[in-house]
Structure formats: C-alpha cells, structure tokens
Amino acid sequence: MKGRYEDENLTWIPILIVGIFLLPFVLKGLTYSYKYYLFVLNMAGIYIILTVGLDLLSGYTGLISLGHAAFLAIGSYTSAILVDQVGIPFVFSLFISPLIVGLFGFIIGFPALRITGMYLGLTTMGFGFIVKRLIIAFREWTQGAGGLEVSFPIIFGYTFKSDWDNYFLISAFAILAVVVSRRIGKSKIGRAFMAIRDSEQAAEASGVNLAKYKMLAFFISGIFAGLAGVLFAHTSHFISTDHFDILLSIYFIIMVLVGGASSIYGAVLGTLFIVLLDYLFVPEMKGWIQEFLNIEGGDIQSLLFGLIMFLFIIFQPTGLYGMWLKMRIYWKLFPFNPKKKFI
Amino acid sequence: MKKYIGLSFLLTLLVMGCANRASAPGVSEDKILIGNVQDLSGPMKELGAVLPAGSNLYFKYINEQGGVHDRQIEMMVEDHQYNPQKAVAAAKKLIEKDQVFCLYQVIGTSPCEAIRPILAESGIPLVAPATQSGSMSDMSREAAELIFHTDTGYDKQTGILVDYILSQDSNAKIGLIYQDDDYGENVLKGAAAAEARTGISIQREAYQRGATDFAGQVANLMKGGATQVIIAGVVKEPIIVMKTAAAMGYAPQFFGTSPTMDHRVALAAGPAGEGFIASNFAYLWNSDVPTAVLYRELCEKYEVPEAYMGMYHFYGFATAQVLVEGLKRAGPYPTRNRLVNALETFNKWDEGAFPPITYSQNDHAGTESVVLVQVKEGKQTVITDWID
Numbered sequence: 001m002k003g004r005y006e007d008e009n010l011t012w013i014p015i016l017i018v019g020i021f022l023l024p025f026v027l028k029g030l031t032y033s034y035k036y037y038l039f040v041l042n043m044a045g046i047y048i049i050l051t052v053g054l055d056l057l058s059g060y061t062g063l064i065s066l067g068h069a070a071f072l073a074i075g076s077y078t079s080a081i082l083v084d085q086v087g088i089p090f091v092f093s094l095f096i097s098p099l100i101v102g103l104f105g106f107i108i109g110f111p112a113l114r115i116t117g118m119y120l121g122l123t124t125m126g127f128g129f130i131v132k133r134l135i136i137a138f139r140e141w142t143q144g145a146g147g148l149e150v151s152f153p154i155i156f157g158y159t160f161k162s163d164w165d166n167y168f169l170i171s172a173f174a175i176l177a178v179v180v181s182r183r184i185g186k187s188k189i190g191r192a193f194m195a196i197r198d199s200e201q202a203a204e205a206s207g208v209n210l211a212k213y214k215m216l217a218f219f220i221s222g223i224f225a226g227l228a229g230v231l232f233a234h235t236s237h238f239i240s241t242d243h244f245d246i247l248l249s250i251y252f253i254i255m256v257l258v259g260g261a262s263s264i265y266g267a268v269l270g271t272l273f274i275v276l277l278d279y280l281f282v283p284e285m286k287g288w289i290q291e292f293l294n295i296e297g298g299d300i301q302s303l304l305f306g307l308i309m310f311l312f313i314i315f316q317p318t319g320l321y322g323m324w325l326k327m328r329i330y331w332k333l334f335p336f337n338p339k340k341k342f343i
Numbered sequence: 344m345k346k347y348i349g350l351s352f353l354l355t356l357l358v359m360g361c362a363n364r365a366s367a368p369g370v371s372e373d374k375i376l377i378g379n380v381q382d383l384s385g386p387m388k389e390l391g392a393v394l395p396a397g398s399n400l401y402f403k404y405i406n407e408q409g410g411v412h413d414r415q416i417e418m419m420v421e422d423h424q425y426n427p428q429k430a431v432a433a434a435k436k437l438i439e440k441d442q443v444f445c446l447y448q449v450i451g452t453s454p455c456e457a458i459r460p461i462l463a464e465s466g467i468p469l470v471a472p473a474t475q476s477g478s479m480s481d482m483s484r485e486a487a488e489l490i491f492h493t494d495t496g497y498d499k500q501t502g503i504l505v506d507y508i509l510s511q512d513s514n515a516k517i518g519l520i521y522q523d524d525d526y527g528e529n530v531l532k533g534a535a536a537a538e539a540r541t542g543i544s545i546q547r548e549a550y551q552r553g554a555t556d557f558a559g560q561v562a563n564l565m566k567g568g569a570t571q572v573i574i575a576g577v578v579k580e581p582i583i584v585m586k587t588a589a590a591m592g593y594a595p596q597f598f599g600t601s602p603t604m605d606h607r608v609a610l611a612a613g614p615a616g617e618g619f620i621a622s623n624f625a626y627l628w629n630s631d632v633p634t635a636v637l638y639r640e641l642c643e644k645y646e647v648p649e650a651y652m653g654m655y656h657f658y659g660f661a662t663a664q665v666l667v668e669g670l671k672r673a674g675p676y677p678t679r680n681r682l683v684n685a686l687e688t689f690n691k692w693d694e695g696a697f698p699p700i701t702y703s704q705n706d707h708a709g710t711e712s713v714v715l716v717q718v719k720e721g722k723q724t725v726i727t728d729w730i731d
Contacts, residue, residue: 036439039432136523146478146528147427147456149485162464237460240453240525242427279432283421299384 053224062197067124075229098226105222147240260319369444378443397659430454501533518569628657661696
C-alpha cells in the first residue's frame with residue numbers, strides 16, 4: 001500500500017528480498033571463505049532486529065537508551081533457560097522471551113516518565129550493569145560468569161546448525177522486524193512517538209498520553225531486542241556476560257545515529273555499515289593503516305568509530321538514509337536544483 | 344566486453360576451486376600456518392603482546408634450524424579485545440579466510456568457550472589455550488577432543504592450595520578473594536569441591552575485574568577471622584590486597600593462584616608481600632632447567648627487550664614447544680586429524696618447562712600439578728616439589 005504523504009516506490013522491495021535470499025549462493029560461488037562473510041551478515045541481521053527497535057525508542061520517541069545490550073542479554077539468557085532448562089520448544093521461546101524482555105523494558109520505562117536526555121542515558125546504562133551482576137548472581141541457572149552453552153535453534157524438527165542455515169532464519173526475522181517496525185512508525189503510535197520527541201508539551205496538549213506512549217516505546221523496543229537476543233543465543237551457541245558489554249550498547253546507538261535517527265531504513269543501513277566496517281574493512285585496512293601510524297589494531301577501531309560519529313554528527317545529522325534521500329531528490333530535480341549541492 | 348566478464352568470472356571460480364581442494368588447509372610445501380587469537384587492545388592487552396612474542400621466539404629458533412619437516416612455522420595473530428563475539432569472528436576469519444592449519448594459544452576463558460562450536464564444526468584443533476580454567480580439559484564438553492590444555496586448572500590449583508594450607512595448619516580459617524568473572528567462577532568450583540572434601544568452610548569475597556580498592560573485602564576477611572587468605576587475582580590485585588591488609592594491621596598468610604606468580608608482585612608489594620606463596624604450573628623462567636636456560640640464551644641472542652622477559656613470555660615459549668613437538672610427531676604430511684593423534688601420544692613428555700605432559704584419548708589436561716613459590720627476602724623461591 002502506498003503511503004499517504006510520500007511517493008514511495010515499492011516495486012524494489014520484492015526484488016531486494018529475493019536478492020537477500022540469493023546472496024549466500026552468490027557468495028558461495030564467488031569465494032571459498034563465504035562462511036565467514038555469512039557469519040558477519042548473520043551478526044548484522046541480529047543487530048538490525050535490535051536497532052530498528054532501538055530506533056523506535058531513541059529515534060522516533062527521542063528516549064535515549066544505553067542499556068540495549070542488557071535487553072539483548074536478558075533475551076538471550078531467558079531463551080537459553082526456557083529452552084534448555086525448562087524444556088520449552090524454541091518456536092515458543094521466539095514469542096515468550098521477547099515478551100518477557102518487553103516487560104523489562106516496561107519497567108525501565110518508569111524512570112523515563114520523569115527524566116530525559118543524558119540522565120535517562122545514565123539510568124539505562126546503570127540498568128546494564130545491574131543486569132550483568134544479576135546474571136552472575138543467578139548462577140544456578142546462568143552458570144555465573146563462566147558462560148552458558150545454548151542449544152541450536154530447532155523449528156518444526158529442523159535444526160539450524162551452520163552459518164548457512166542461520167542466515168535464512170535470521171534474515172527472515174530481520175525482514176519481518178523491518179516491516180513491522182515501519183508499520184509501527186507510520187501508525188498512530190509512531191506519530192505519537194514523534195510528537196513526544198518534538199515537544200512533550202505540544203504532544204500532551206494534542207491528547208497524546210505521555211506515560212502510556214513512553215512506556216509503550218520501551219515495551220516495543222524491548223520486544224525487538226528480546227527477539228534479537230533469542231536468535232543471538234541459539235545461533236551463536238554460547239553466551240556469557242562478556243558478550244554484552246556496555247560498549248555494545250554504545251555501538252547500537254552509533255548504528256542508529258550513523259544510519260539516520262527516526263528512519264527504519266536508516267537503522268538498517270547504519271547497522272550494516274558499522275558491522276561491515278568493524279568486521280570486514282577495518283581488519284583488512286589494519287595492516288595498511290599500521291604502516292603509517294604506529295597504533296594497535298583495536299585502537300584503530302575505536303579511533304575510526306569516534307571519527308565516523310564525529311563526522312556524521314557534524315556534516316550529516318540525518319545519517320546515511322538522509323544522504324540517500326538528498327541524493328534522490330537531487331537527481332529527480334536535475335537540472336533544476338534549488339541549491340547546487342549534491343549530498 | 345560481456346564475454347570477458349563471463350570468462351574472468353569462470354577463471355575466478357576455477358582458482359577458488361583449486362584453493363579449496365588443498366588437502367590440509369594451512370600446510371604448503373614450505374610453510375605451516377598457525378592461527379592465534381589474542382587480546383591486543385582489551386583489558387589484557389599487556390599479555391596479548393607478550394605471549395605470542397614468546398612463542399615466536401621459539402618458532403624463530405626452530406625455523407632457523409630448518410623448521411618442522413622442512414616447513415617454516417608462521418603464526419597469524421588476530422585481536423579479540425576479550426570479547427567472545429569478536430573471538431568467534433576472528434577464529435572464523437582465520438579458519439575460513441586465511442585457512443590456518445590449527446588454532447593455538449587463544450587467550451581467555453570466555454573467548455575459548457565461545458569458539459568451541461567452530462572447533463566442532465570445522466574439526467580444527469586448539470593447542471594450549473592460554474587460560475587456566477579447568478573447563479578447558481573437561482572431556483564432557485563440546486569439541487573437548489580437539490582442545491589440548493597445558494596448564495593446571497584454577498579449580499585444581501585452589502584445591503591444592505587448600506590441601507597445602509590444611510597440611511600446615513589443621514585449624515586454618517581460609518578466606519578467598521576472587522574476581523567475579525569466568526576466572527573466578529572456576530576458582531569457586533575448586534573451592535566448593537575442597538569444602539565438600541575436607542569439611543571446612545571458606546569465606547568468599549568477590550571483586551569486580553579492574554577493581555583497585557579492596558578495603559571492604561580485606562575488612563570482611565579480618566572480621567571473619569581468616570588466618571590464611573587465597574587471592575585469585577592477576578598482578579595488581581595481590582599487591583593492593585597485601586598492602587591494604589598491612590595498613591590495617593591484619594597479617595594472615597597470603598596465597599595466590601598462578602596468575603599472581605608474576606615477579607612484579609614481589610617487587611611492588613615490598614615488605615607487605617614478604618612470605619606470599621603462589622602456585623605455579625611451570626618452572627620459573629630464571630631457574631636452571633634446560634628450557635629456561637635455552638630461553639634466556641635465545642632472549643639474549645635475539646635481543647628480546649627486558650620488559651618482555653618474565654613468566655608470561657616464557658609461558659608462550661613453553662607452549663610453543665608443545666605445539667612444535669606435536670607437529671613433529673604428526674609426520675611429514677600433517678593433517679588436523681594426525682595432529683590430534685600425535686598429541687595424544689604424549690606420554691610423560693618432559694621438555695623441562697612444564698611438569699611431564701601426558702595426553703590420551705580421554706584426557707587432554709596435560710599437567711595437573713603445581714609447585715609453590717614463596718617470596719623470601721623479596722625473591723621468589725620454590726618451596727615444594729610438584730604436588731597434585
């Protein structure tokens with residue numbers, strides 16, 4: 001269905017989806033190390049599920065969260081415990097675990113009713129630390145800091161064992177997450193979220209129930225993070241508290257910002273950009289950079305991330321997606337452009 | 344134009360196909376490629392540089408003598424920043440992209456645990472993981488048949504320390520300060536087993552990785568009346584704990600697990616560290632055993648910076664010996680399977696760095712004994728024989 005206020009062309013979507021499912025076959029034909037690339041894409045897919053949810057919270061509603069790695073952790077551990085220790089089938093855990101994480105999001109939503117901005121960021125960050133401590137403390141179920149082995153995902157008797165299998169599972173859910181989050185973003189709920197972000201007073205005056213929608217934003221975002229957590233736990237097969245570092249939460253925010261806050265496609269682009277940069281390009285360029293600058297590999301990573309954030313916020317506050325939109329408008333109006341500016 | 348694109352595509356596929364058919368990945372006419380995943384920029388980056396440097400020292404020595412079965416050993420090091428997810432990515436890159444023959448010396452418990460599924464999937468051995476967690480040699484775990492551990496586990500070490508304390512003082516009240524991460528988890532396992540075995544109860548005090556203030560823990564142990572305290576820390580922690588205790592006027596006998604054996608502990612703790620006893624699963628690098636002598640000779644020959652020399656550098660050197668011996672025994676046409684079988688023929692193999700190493704099909708623990716090293720007048724002195 002065509003959006004009311006935009007001239008969106010939807011014909012490319014089925015082509016893209018077919019492309020996504022054909023990609024592994026192309027990769028397999030092109031390179032013998034295709035499994036490594038699939039692994040990186042799988043990770044990007046899981047992170048996309050999380051970042052589109054984070055975008056609804058931070059981009060649409062303007063509530064910053066530095067605790068999303070903790071939501072991912074809760075989703076992972078919940079599903080691992082439900083499936084392996086309680087004995088619930090993986091398929092049910094795909095629904096139950098995200099809901100449980102959504103409830104945690106709901107609880108974290110309470111402080112968000114009173115505080116915003118940096119203070120909310122700090123609160124959610126604190127939540128991340130608490131979750132880590134709790135996981136260690138509940139060692140009866142989580143095996144403490146030693147980490148937990150998780151079973152493979154099984155759907156209707158089929159076990160997803162390799163990166164190849166996981167790719168199809170994860171990309172299916174990633175596509176679903178993008179579609180659902182876009183629908184939410186365009187619905188009444190999404191408009192209420194944006195109204196809250198732009199001005200709380202104006203939103204309230206227009207009849208938006210602030211408390212309800214703020215809690216709802218956290219709840220929905222939690223569900224997405226929970227789903228990502230379930231897939232993360234079962235496809236990576238081993239989880240530990242070291243996986244869900246505070247840095248990961250910060251990376252998630254970077255992904256959303258680089259892609260362009262408050263656009264779902266932006267979150268997808270940003271996530272792909274950061275993950276590919278982190279796992280493919282930086283390792284490739286590392287040796288090359290090290291020839292010029294005498295710094296360690298990991299330090300290059302932090303340096304690049306910082307630099308990208310810095311440049312994007314100054315020059316492209318609308319992110320990668322904004323860049324694309326501007327480019328599109330430029331070509332559409334060519335040669336009658338109001339401003340002679342390409343991107 | 345189109346014709347050429349098609350042609351080059353076909354050629355690419357052909358080249359890739361040929362590379363794929365190589366019988367044992369990572370082994371060529373004159374080279375064996377080894378993969379190593381270290382922490383080069385995370386919380387343990389001090390070790391990340393030193394361990395592979397120690398191994399490379401031995402590889403260099405072997406390569407100069409013509410290598411193993413006329414093949415030079417080459418090691419690729421990737422960074423995981425002590426993040427298990429990064430470790431998985433790095434291991435996959437080494438295995439799929441760089442096509443290494445085997446993995447070696449991967450540092451950290453959770454990174455090693457996280458790569459178990461990859462080992463199982465690709466059948467690639469992991470030799471001498473650089474962690475003393477006893478879980479590495481637990482044969483019931485996934486891919487355990489591919490992991491060859493060289494070190495005495497923390498759980499085992501804790502048990503040995505408790506037994507030693509009780510043999511010296513049967514009325515001992517033991518306290519334990521541990522890091523609440525994967526390392527501490529394994530120490531706790533050993534402590535629980537020791538409690539069940541001996542019937543004593545151990546007072547536990549946790550600290551967070553990276554902590555610099557231990558006043559609370561020390562005060563609690565003092566209140567609890569612990570007469571012997573085991574510190575399961577790394578280098579900084581035992582120094583601060585002992586100095587804090589000295590400042591509080593509390594003087595129990597301090598013990599430590601193997602990471603606290605570093606000579607910097609004795610140097611930095613000063614008088615507060617006098618009498619500190621640490622367990623160690625290898626000979627001292629500055630002792631007179633043949634490997635240590637060879638090590639110091641090579642350090643001099645290749646002008647190794649003084650800051651590198653020490654127990655961790657020597658540890659890298661010593662585990663490289665285990666790998667090289669395994670490669671030698673795997674014969675002139677090594678495959679991953681042959682390496683596993685070759686390592687399983689180790690029977691009380693003694694190169695003079697570790698206590699005699701034995702591997703078999705059901706036992707990949709390597710060594711299970713330690714020596715205790717005490718700081719006497721600021722110097723480390725071995726006070727026991729190998730005990731287990």
